[in-house]
């Protein structure tokens with residue numbers, strides 16, 4: 001089978017690598033891929049990213065399956081277009097991708113189908129949002145409706161902070177339309193978990209849970225990033241928590257998908273908050289997480305391609321995903337300055353990794369050498385029988401790679 005993987009990050013490297021392990025796969029085309037994907041067995045980078053170019057390529061090359069990594073092409077309807085052209089593709093339709101593309105749509109969906117989530121109100125104009133600031137409880141969470149590159153959620157401790165966020169989002173329009181409509185929601189205190197699930201629209205199966213580390217500095221300090229590391233399984237996800245997640249969040253969501261007749265064959269990622277009063281859904285993502293994918297896929301024993309095909313063929317109810325009885329730790333190395341501005345084109349010195357897996361992200365290749373080209377540059381994931389050993393191994397092996405000013409958190413996997 002010929003597989004096309006859309007995207008260029010560490011997540012897509014992990015997807016391409018895992019899919020290439022299947023004996024049924026002959027070639028994995030990474031579009032556009034990165035300076036690490038094409039070193040992977042069976043993988044070829046192709047410099048395409050627009051929907052139209054990808055569709056023409058898939059038709060011309062007789063691609064058997066396309067897997068979409070990032071949310072943007074999904075919210076722009078790549079799945080609908082591929083399907084209309086008779087191509088097999090793994091991901092939700094444009095309508096279903098609104099679960100990530102519009103926070104208002106997602107919260108209204110959760111309310112309608114009884115998915116446990118924080119109380120919220122929707123605001124369409126600055127004046128009524130400002131009025132709400134007078135009597136609301138602080139901290140309050142303000143969320144831009146649309147996609148905002150991970151910067152659209154702000155926790156405001158007082159009225160002045162909230163006022164500034166409202167002006168930035170609604171008046172100055174810093175997200176170019178995405179923040180003109182907003183949600184204000186109750187602040188929830190607890191610990192977070194990332195739970196990726198696969199669905200064919202009739203059945204939904206959770207993957208091993210994961211824990212992301214969003215802030216840039218150790219001890220969860222500093223600004224949020226795309227994710228500086230992840231571990232799996234998430235130590236906070238006890239059987240009791242997972243049961244609450246399934247009953248209060250996952251199954252009501254599936255019920256909603258069915259009732260709304262959403263065309264959803266893909267991954268649905270729940271960002272949840274585990275609190276004293278139960279598990280709440282903070283958000284849906286309609287794709288795999290980055291770096292959660294780099295932590296979760298190395299623990300998957302099943303053939304990922306078979307699993308995806310089973311979802312596409314709507315036979316997930318017969319599928320039992322097999323997992324290694326192990327723990328993983330993924331540490332992300334970033335450019336100096338990230339998530340603010342950072343230098344690129346730094347030469348990466350790479351040794352042989354002894355254990356674990358190297359996933360490239362913001363890396364480009366020139367004359368056989370690797371150079372930095374993004375904020376999050378690469379990740380190293382190691383697995384072991386316990387979390388402590390997985391952490392130790394990852395930190396030992398990440399030292400096989402270096403570039404000027406390399407930065408990574410030293411506390412991935414530590415629970416505070």
Ligand code: AMP
Nearest residue numbers: 118141153185186187188189271282283
């Ligand atoms: P979201 O994109 O909705 O997941 O929000 C991004 C991050 O903001 C989450 O991962 C949480 O850390 C935080 N967050 C979102 N909603 C809430 C909430 N209601 N209470 C506390 N923190 C929240």
Ligand code: GLY
Nearest residue numbers: 226227289290291
């Ligand atoms: N790591 C969080 C995300 O992928 O959205």
